[in-house]
Amino acid sequence: MITYREASKNDYKEIARIHASSWKKHYKGIVPDYLLTEKLDIDRLAIWKERLKKSNANQRIILALDQNKIIGFSCIYLHHSSGYGALLDNLHVLSSHQGKGIGLILMQKSFDWVFEMTPEDQLYLTVLSKNEPAKSFYYKIGGSFQEEYMEEFPKGNSILVQRISWNKRPTL
Template identity: 70%
Template structure:
């Protein structure tokens, strides 16, 4: 049975490993191999350790668990500095658990949390333009394309991304 809960600082290692595994699976052939090399796991570990060390009240991380094992997560930030609303910065579900509405439920929980604290803001994310699988999912659950632009990515690469937003709760 899938359960959902807020992440604890002690969850950072599992979150980082899911994050890295997702990038390796979904960004292969989109990002340069140098972004997906052996250093990716240690990079994600440092990022997540740092995020939890900050104790940011505008950050919320929701976990999906299957029998106590973390299988996915969503990380949201209120009042993103871009001015576009609340940012869904990360949404990742292990490949073994995709297609079971876990990503949708995580998005709904992220949306509900953001709307509770910032009711006038849309929820938005950015997605790599070449990531057709993710974009298909986002549009299927009610996302609206706001813009497409070049963004600086790790290791000095520029890549085409789309900003997709929701002003209503994501649903199928």
């Protein structure tokens, strides 16, 4: 049975592992290979340790667990960009658990939190334009295309992304 809870500061290692694993699988062939090496693991570990170290009322990290093992997460920031609403900064589910509705539930829980905290805001994310499986999922659950543009990516790279948003709860 899949359960969901808010992340605690001690969850950073598993979150970082899932984040790096997801990038290595889904970004291969889209971003330069040197960005997907073991340094990615170290980088994600440092980022998630810092993000979870201190409390941030505008941030929420929701975990999906299978038998108390973290198998996915979402990370949302309220008031991220003026005019765009709340940013879904990360949504990752282990490959072994994809296709079971976990990503949709994480999206719904993220949307519900945003709506509860700032009902006037919409939820949005950016996705790599060449990440067809992710884009397909986002559009399938009601995402609306907003724009396509170049965004700065780690290590000084720029990459083409799409901004996708939801002004109503994601659903199939």
